[in-house]
Amino acid sequence: MKKATAILTAGIMAMGVITSGVTVFAEETEEKTYSVTYNMNNGNAEDMPEFQFLSGNMKGMVSNESRLYVEIDLTLDGKDAYKLTSDCYVLENGKKAEIGDDTGIGLTLTTTAEGTYTDNGDDTVTISTPEHVHHDMLTDTYSVQMKQSVGMNVLGNEEDGSYDSDDLPELTSMVPETIFTLNDKGEIVTYNYLHPEDYETKDDAEKADTAEAGNELIAIPSDDEATTFTLFDNGTYEFYFASYDVKDNGTYAYDADSQTLTITDANGKETTSTVDGDNVKFHYEYSESNQLTGDFTVEAAALADAVK
Template sequence: MKKSVAAVLTAGIMAAGVISSGLTVFAEDAEEKTYSVTYNLNDGNTEDMPGFQFLSADMKGLTSYDSRLYVQIDLTLDGKDGYKLVSDCYCVENGKKAEVGDDTGIGVTMTTTAEGTYTDNGDDTITIDTPEHVHHDMFTDTYSIQMKEAAGMNVLGNTEDGSYDSDDLPEMTSMVPETVFTVNDKDEIVTYNYLHPEDYETEETEDGADAAASDSAAAGNELIAIPSDDEQTTFTLFDNGTYEFYFASYDVKDNGTYAYDADSQTLTITDANGKETKSEADGDNVKFHYEYSESDQLTGDFTVEAAALADALK
C-alpha cells in the first residue's frame, strides 16, 4: 500500500515537471522567447526608431533616407533571468544582404551582441540591465565607408574597422544601457527607451560637433539656400557669416564660415577644419565644388546666378 501511494505521488510530481530531492525543488525551465523589430524605409517605420540602436553610431538619419539600410534588433530571453541582445545594421542590394568584400562595395558589418540579466515587468514591458558582456563588429567596404564617416561610427572613440570586446574594453557595456522594451503577443518589439533618460539628455542635446555647428547656424537668419546641381545637397548662407552644407541622403550637416567679395563676386568658404574653397565665375553664374569636412566622398557641385547671390548678400 505504501509503495502504491509513493508511486502515485512520484507520477504526479513528474507530470507537473517538478523533481523533488530532499528540501530542494527544481521547476522546469520556462520557454526561451525572442522578440524582434526591423527598421527600414520601405516599412515606413524609420521615423519611429529610437535615436540609439545599441550600435557604434546612431543610424536613424541614414535609414530614414536610404532604403537599402536595415536595422534589426532581436531580444532573446532564456525564461529565467538571462537575455541576449543582437542589434544588426546592414545593407540590402538586389534582394540580398550585401557582404563586406562582395562586388556591391556597399557591404557593412555593424553588429552588437550583448548578454546580461532582465526583469519581466508583467505588463508587456521588459527591463534589461547593463550587460555583463558586449561584443561589436564594425567593418566597412569601398562605398559603405562613406556611411561610416557620415554617421561617425566609432567604438569608444575607436574608428578603425575591427572586432571589439568588453573583455578588453570594459567601457563597452555603456553601448547597451539599462533599457525598457515594450513587446506584444506577436513576439514583436513595439519600442524601447532608456530606463534613465535623464542620464542621456545632456549628451544627446549638447555633445558633439554637429550640435555646436547647428547652434552656430541657428544664430543667423537664412539669406539664400543653394541646391546642388544634382539636387542631393543644399548649401545655405546665413546673415551671421556662417553656412550649412546638408547632404540629405546621409542626413549630414556641415557648418563653417564664408566671406563674399562683391567686386569679384567671389564666395570664399572655410569649413570646420580650416579648409578653404573659392567659387569661380561662369558667365552669369557662380560655381563652386564643396567637400564635407570629414570626408571627401560627400560632395556637392553648386551653381547660383551671380545676380541672385549678390542680391542675397548685399
C-alpha cells in the same frame, strides 16, 4: 506491480517534486524573443530611435537607402536574463552583401549584449547596463564611406575589427539602460533611454545648431537637389546631405567686387567659387569625407542681395 509503481513514480518525478504524497510542479519559465526590423520599405525607418546599440547612428541612412536594414532582437529567458542583438546589414538582390564580395557594399555591424532585465508588468521591460558586450565593425570598398557620414566608431576608434568588453570594459556603454515596449506578437514596439536626460536628443542638437548659426540668409540647393548649402548672418554656413543625414558647418566670406564666395570648412580647407555668366558656382566636399559632395549654382544677384 512493483515495476508499474516504479514507472509511475518516475513519471511523476519527471513532472514535479513529490512531497508527502502531494505533487508540487516546478515553475515553468519560457524564453521568448522580441524583434523589430527597420527599413524604409517597411515604413518604419523614420520611427527608429536615434540610437540602435551600434557604433554609429544609422537612422538617416536607413531612412534614405532601401538596401540598408537594422534588425534588433531581444531575448528574455523568463527569469531575469536577456540577450540583445542589433544587426545592421545591406541586402543586394535579396541576399546579404558580404565583406569581400563583388558588390563592395558588404557590411558587418553587429552588437550582442547580455545582462539582466526587469519586467515592469505593463508591456515594458527595462534592461540594465550589460555584463558583457561584443561588437563587430567591418566595412568594404564602398561601405567604408559610411564611417564618416554616420559617425561610425567604437569609443572613438574607427578601425575595423571585433571589440569585446572583456578587453574593453567601456564597451558596455553602447547598450545603455533602456525601456522596451513589447507586444504579444513577439514584436518590439519601441525602445527609449531609461534616463533620457543624460543624452542629447537630435531635436535638441538641431536647436543648438540653429541658435549658434544665426539667422538664415539664403539656402542654396545643389544642382542634383541632394544637398543644401545655407548661409547665415554671422558668417557661418551649413552643408546638409539629406541621404546620409549629415551636416557640416564652417565659415564663409563674400567679396562683392569679385562676386567670390570663399568657404572654410571645419578642418581649415578652403573652397572658392567661380563666376559663370550671371551665376556663381562652387563644388563643396564634406570636411570628413570627399565622397559626400555637392555642386552648387546660385544667381550672382541673389547671392549678393542675400549677403549684403
